[in-house]
Amino acid sequence: MSDEIENTKVLDAARWIADRHDDEGGRIIPAVRSRFSLTAAEACRACALADRFREVGRADA
Template sequence: MTGTDHEHSEIVVEAAVWLSGQKDPPQPIIPELRHRFQLTALEACEACAMAQRFRTYRVAHG
C-alpha cells in the first residue's frame, strides 16, 4: 500500500464509523459522504458497505 492508499483507507473507515453511528442518516448518503469526507464515489460506496458491517456486528455482539 502506498501512503496515499493508506490515507484513503483511514478516511473511508472514519466515514464508515460516522455513518454507522447515525440514527437517521442523511439521504442521499453517497453525495453527503463525498462532501463531508472528500471521498470519491467508490470510497463513499465502500464506506457505506463498511458501515453496514459495523452495524451488523454491533447487533450480533450487542
C-alpha cells in the same frame, strides 16, 4: 493520495455512517463524499463497511 490516507478516510466515513445513518434522509453518498472528500467509489466502500459495522454491533448486543 496514499492508500493509508484513503483507507483512513473510508474507515472514518464508515464509522460516521454507522453511527448516523438516518441523519441524511437517504442522501448518504453525497453527504459522505462532501464531508470526507471521497470519490463515489470510496463512499460506496464506506457504506458497505458501515453495514458490516452495524452487523457486528447487532451481534454483540
